[in-house]
Amino acid sequence: MDALLARVMEAHGGLERWKNLSILTARITAGGPFWEFKGQPGFAGDDLVEVSLQKERIVHRRPETGRTVVYDREADRVTVTGPDGEVLADLPEPRSTFDGHTRDTQWNVGQVAYFRSYALWHYLVEPYVFTWPGVEAHEVEPWTENGEKWRVLSVTYPPSIHTHNATQLYYYDDSGLLRRMDYQPDVTGGSETAHYIRAHEVVDGIPVPVKRHIHRRNEDRTADLSWAPITIDISDVTIG
Numbered sequence: 428m429d430a431l432l433a434r435v436m437e438a439h440g441g442l443e444r445w446k447n448l449s450i451l452t453a454r455i456t457a458g459g460p461f462w463e464f465k466g467q468p469g470f471a472g473d474d475l476v477e478v479s480l481q482k483e484r485i486v487h488r489r490p491e492t493g494r495t496v497v498y499d500r501e502a503d504r505v506t507v508t509g510p511d512g513e514v515l516a517d518l519p520e521p522r523s524t525f526d527g528h529t530r531d532t533q534w535n536v537g538q539v540a541y542f543r544s545y546a547l548w549h550y551l552v553e554p555y556v557f558t559w560p561g562v563e564a565h566e567v568e569p570w571t572e573n574g575e576k577w578r579v580l581s582v583t584y585p586p587s588i589h590t591h592n593a594t595q596l597y598y599y600d601d602s603g604l605l606r607r608m609d610y611q612p613d614v615t616g617g618s619e620t621a622h623y624i625r626a627h628e629v630v631d632g633i634p635v636p637v638k639r640h641i642h643r644r645n646e647d648r649t650a651d652l653s654w655a656p657i658t659i660d661i662s663d664v665t666i667g
Contacts, residue, residue: 428558431566431580431599435554438603440633445555451478452665455487455547458658459641466533470543478551480666483588485548487540498544500589505541516540522589522614529616542614545589550639550659553605554597561585570598570648577606592617605636609644619643621650630664637661 428436436442455474462471474487474496483500493510507516518524518537525538534542549556557564563583570577577598584590591610598607608622626638641657642650 429565429580431578432554432557432564435580435599435603435605436558438634439554440631442555442558444633445480445558448480448666450667451480451551452476452663453478453551453661454663456660456662457543458660459656461641461656462539464656465539467536467539470539476547476551478548480552480555483545483548485544487544487547496540496544498541498548500545500587505537505544507536507540525614528614530618532616538614542612546591547659549590550636551661556588557582559588561587567596572598572607575600575606591620604634607650609648611644619645623650628661628664630666633666635661635664635666637664 453476455476457471457474459471462468472489473491474489477486479485485498487496488494494515495508496505498505503521504519505516505521506514506518509515516535516537518541521537521541556562557580562585564580567579567581570579577600580597580599581594582597583594591612596609597605600606604627605624607624609620610622611617611619620641621644622639622641624636624638625640626636627634628637629635637660639659640655641659642652642655644650
């Protein structure tokens with residue numbers, strides 16, 4: 428295992444502990460103008476999520492409306508149902524529906540549900556997912572920002588794991604906590620993104636990034652911090 432990844436896993440409770448965990452639950456509050464821009468403002472707001480920690484699967488439930496989203500990578504399907512079980516969207520092989528999309532392309536209900544699902548699953552299973560079969564992780568050149576020097580982990584995912592794009596960068600401080608992520612989502616035409624962690628909460632000894640601001644990334648790898656297209660606040664976390 429790469430030395431930086433080993434340090435990060437140690438700071439997050441250790442690999443052996445993660446191997447024996449099964450479910451993470453949390454309240455997710457999504458904000459920012461992105462959802463309306465994509466034609467789906469109803470996907471901002473609060474959801475209760477149940478995240479599988481040993482496979483790529485997540486369930487979202489919207490308390491106010493009874494809407495339920497289920498994404499299962501093994502089945503390669505996302506479904507959205509209403510409070511009475513009526514099917515609002517049923518999208519097999521959801522990734523293929525984004526072919527030809529650009530930053531400006533609007534999404535249907537199934538597509539936005541897929542995006543929120545795979546993204547949130549990753550955010551809540553990292554860094555453990557870096558140790559999964561087929562995932563390659565190695566340290567690259569450090570990055571200095573606002574006088575802080577962060578160690579950087581480059582992670583490449585196999586096609587069997589759905590995420591924003593194949594290779595992403597993760598920036599860690601001296602304590603092994605995540606401070607920033609860089610990626611360019613395939614589903615938005617590869618728009619360059621800098622994703623910042625603004626706060627952590629320790630849950631049963633595991634630090635969980637609970638305040639996230641997603642910004643556009645400039646060509647020189649700096650971030651445009653003047654606005655945040657997406658914000659994510661995470662609360663009521665349980666891990667077991």
